[in-house]
Amino acid sequence: MTNRITHEAALLGLAAGIRKAKELNQRSTLSIVDDGGHLIASVRVDDAAFGTIEIAHNKAYTAAAFRQSTAAWMEVVQPGAALYGLERSCARPFVVFGGGIPIVDGNSVIGGVGVSGGPVEADEAIANSIVSAIQQQ
Template identity: 60%
Template sequence: MSTISHEAAFAALQAGAQKVREIGEPSSLAIVDSGGNLVAFMRVDDASLSTVEIAQGKAYSALALRSPTGNWLEAVQPGGALYGLDALGGKRPFVVFGGGLPVRSGKSVIGGVGVSGGPVEADITIAEAMLHELQQS
């Protein structure tokens, strides 16, 4: 897979929505392509309105930073090596808490998934289900 097709993105949203129902955490799910453009989005089971932008921000941040979003939280705190990084980002500020994962094809990062709605652990679990589905495509 060198790009994320809309078919693969929709299948990943379905996998994420299934995980949302399994764990009972209303959430928003987002997938971006290699340019940070939104490919697919779903607000599942009456997720809070605030989760819409956060999920998209996590997907973008995972792509742009080429790593899970939660990896950056400590470094951006006052006194941290990258303090203030979360306020930067180009299209949107970086979201630096868990729930965003990069989508890889070999060594290349071709997109990102982002989930917002529950505790960070739930967001990561749902994002992992989405990523797993994308990697099956």
């Protein structure tokens, strides 16, 4: 893999994610962004709710922007926690539940993946399959 995500690698990642979504019987949207949070590729699997489009993109953006899984934020943004309200402090929606995973090349985050449409466990499994496919390029 290079230090950036090509559209070819993104398309291979989406293909892997679609296979995983079908395996899990999930109707989801899958999104991939670069290190600046700009959309590279996205697909809405047949019959996925249209509301999943923006959520998937926001998960990918959050994972890339903050360089960690979106699931890592849930506990620290709860009322009384150290970062309560953080998810409302950004101009772009900041997602604090699972399904967003950064794409890493060595020590650098080169993008993010976001999946929305299923339970968190399914979104994360699909996102992991996309990241794995991209990192194999």
